[in-house]
Amino acid sequence: MAVGKRVAGALPLAGATAAAVALAGVAVFAVSHAGCSDTGRYVQHDGVVELVGSCLNPNDLPAAPTEPKLQDRKPAEPASNQVDRVNP
Numbered sequence: 001m002a003v004g005k006r007v008a009g010a011l012p013l014a015g016a017t018a019a020a021v022a023l024a025g026v027a028v029f030a031v032s033h034a035g036c037s038d039t040g041r042y043v044q045h046d047g048v049v050e051l052v053g054s055c056l057n058p059n060d061l062p063a064a065p066t067e068p069k070l071q072d073r074k075p076a077e078p079a080s081n082q083v084d085r086v087n088p
């Protein structure tokens with residue numbers, strides 16, 4: 001009986017370990033077959049860090065969000081609740 005409880009308690013641990021090993025194997029396989037021979041490097045100049053080389057194409061990246069202009073911003077409205085609406 002005690003052996004059965006130990007086995008039942010170890011099964012979730014064994015399953016999680018097997019899943020972690022499988023995912024790590026898939027990650028290593030994907031990276032090794034990525035098809036990019038230039039790993040790239042980071043270069044710092046004029047206080048800016050820039051990625052030089054690599055297979056990353058800037059056109060594949062999404063555009064950076066833009067901040068609304070100061071004149072386009074609307075002021076925040078104060079929060080109100082039911083207590084604010086009661087007239088004495």
